[in-house]
Amino acid sequence: MNTHLLTVLGHDGSPLSAEARELLGRAALVVGGARHLAAVPIPASARTVVMGELRTALDAIDADLEKDRNVVVVASGDPGFFGIVRALRERGHRPRVLPALSSVAQAFARAGLPWDDALVVSAHGRELRRAVNACRAHPKVAVLTAPGAGPAALARELFPQTPRTFVVCENLGGPDERVVHVRPAEASTRPWRDPNVVLVLDPRRQTGERGWVAGARPGPSGWALPDAAFGPGPLGTFAEVRALVLARLGPSVGDMVWDVGAGAGEVAIECARFGAAAVAVERDLASCERIRGNVRAHRVKVAVSRGTAPAVLDHLPEPDAVFVGGGGPEVARACAARALRGVVAVLRESGRVRAAEAALKKESLVTGVVRLDAAPFGANESEPVFVVWGERNAATPGGGRTGPSGRTVVTIRQRPSGEGSVL
Ligand SMILES: C[S@@+](CC[C@H](N)C(=O)[O-])C[C@H]1O[C@@H](n2cnc3c(N)ncnc32)[C@H](O)[C@@H]1O
Structure with a gap:
């Protein structure tokens, strides 16, 4: 050439x-x-x-x-x-x-904001849901849009669970340039002109922190945090088990992860530290309070959805990966039916392993099980746990990120009143 x-x-x-x-x-x-x-x-x-x-x-x-x-x-x-x-x-x-x-540089200039700490995502010819998840997890995101995947669609996904302000920048540098600061509720109903870039900002954290790396924060400095990092009280997963659970979940920017039967919320919090959007599902009121306290202490974004699985799951956005810390095979199967990538469950009794595995297989996941027996050196006894996981094989039709075969991936926006919280 x-x-x-x-x-x-x-x-x-x-x-x-x-x-x-x-x-x-x-x-x-x-x-x-x-x-x-x-x-x-x-x-x-x-x-x-x-x-x-x-x-x-x-x-x-x-x-x-x-x-x-x-x-x-x-x-x-x-x-x-x-x-x-x-x-x-x-x-x-x-x-x-x-x-x-770049339109992104112009958009932040129009808003008068620094943007070395901003995440830039594209919904142009790509899945809108990953851009939405990035907006759920990060306080400052620029979204490159496309016709049909613009400010209104973005707002419909985020409203009302994710409090954000939008700066919609239409036709930057053009004769009919327009820059509008708007709440998602209004953005969802207004007509918008293409091309546009949308800045999705957490009103409480617009200036952001001074850092050394642009865009998405690199992964957390550590994971499988010590159990003490989640306050006093029992945990569903201790650090060594959590390390394997996180490895199998593979949380990252753009993902949605559910932590079902979240307990203290330690799995959801660790996923959020990797940049994923996370929902902790928990039926117990006191546990929900404990999760919220831990979320605040770790300064991450985790939505807490109070309710009983599997019913409460119907109202949650489509997950890439699901951790099942509580509930029987019925819950595991409901999670497997929705998970785009995979499910990980931790069981304490070996007698329940086969039923859990079978539940994942019924939803076409490729499964694996490991018995983990870890205890501090010198401890007299240990209690093994069984980590069961299922992965959607990207090679199978309908597998991978695009959703289980025959299912249309939709994000459900409304949840029953009184349940759930900020995403
Ligand atoms: C394929 S991307 C190209 C981005 C381009 N290379 C840049 O640096 O701005 C196309 C998207 O960029 C954004 N975009 C490009 N030009 C724009 C403009 N003048 N005003 C607002 N957004 C614009 C829109 O989100 C559009 O859908």
């Missing part, structure tokens, strides 16, 4: 540089969205291809480059950031890139 013939020009609404004008003036082919093609000067001799289907546009670019013609691709903001540069590199091109300001 003749690399120097291909230029990618970022466009943010500001006047083009002399270099950009010169490159456009020499172009035989100019490719871009209709809005971008209308905004830049294109020589009468140049052909244009409106960027619709990506592969068609890439084929047109290839064809002209093979004939040694100059090609300019005009794209929004910084084309190296969630943009066309990746696709061009994947085709073997080495384009010259003249970036403009």
Whole structure:
């Protein structure tokens, strides 16, 4: 491929540089969205291809480059950031890139906020639910949207459980730019114009902490925390067991994890420390208070949903992974039916292991069981526990992240009044 013939020009609404004008003036082919093609000067001799289907546009670019013609691709903001540069590199091109300001940088500038501590997620051609989970777990998130996955859809998922403010930034740098500060309740019903970026902010933590790494916090400095980190009182999982449970759950940014029969909430809290959105499901009122205290002490976001499984699960957002700390095979099976990735259960009696495993298998999970016998060195006796897990095999039809076979993944927004809390 003749690399120097291909230029990618970022466009943010500001006047083009002399270099950009010169490159456009020499172009035989100019490719871009209709809005971008209308905004830049294109020589009468140049052909244009409106960027619709990506592969068609890439084929047109290839064809002209093979004939040694100059090609300019005009794209929004910084084309190296969630943009066309990746696709061009994947085709073997080495384009010259003249970036403009990213819409994310512009959006935070309009809000007058620092953004080195912000998480940037894209719902553009991707699952909205992962962006929503990131907004549940993090206080400052910029969401790149797409038609149908914009401010209204985002607000419908977050409202009313997740108190946030939105800064909706429409057509940044364009003639009809509009920046609106709005509550999710209002955002869910208003019409919005594309393109837009949405800043989803926790009103209590807008300035954020001064850090050394941009974007998502790296994983926690430690996990399988000492049992004492969850205050006095019994725990469902002690540290060594929790280490295996966390390894099997694999919580990360964009995930939703349920901790069913949460006890002190230690599994949900540890998942939240990894950046996942987490819900602790617990029927006992005093335990719910204990969970809330532990959540505050660890300074993470965990929703507490008070109720009895499996009924209470109907009202929760779709989980990637579920920890079952309490309840019988019926609860394990209900969790397995909803889990996109897998379920982990801890049992104290070996006689219950086969029933739990069978429940997971009925929902097409691939299962494993281990007996764990850990105790402080020198202790006279230990009580083994049995960790049972089931994973949805990504190779099976309908497996992996897209949901169990035949099921449409939906997020249920409303829960019965009196139950549940802030997500
Ligand atoms: C494929 S991403 C491209 C991001 C781009 N590379 C950037 O740096 O801004 C497309 C998304 O970027 C956002 N976006 C791009 N241009 C925008 C603009 N002028 N105003 C608001 N949002 C914009 C929208 O969320 C849009 O759906």
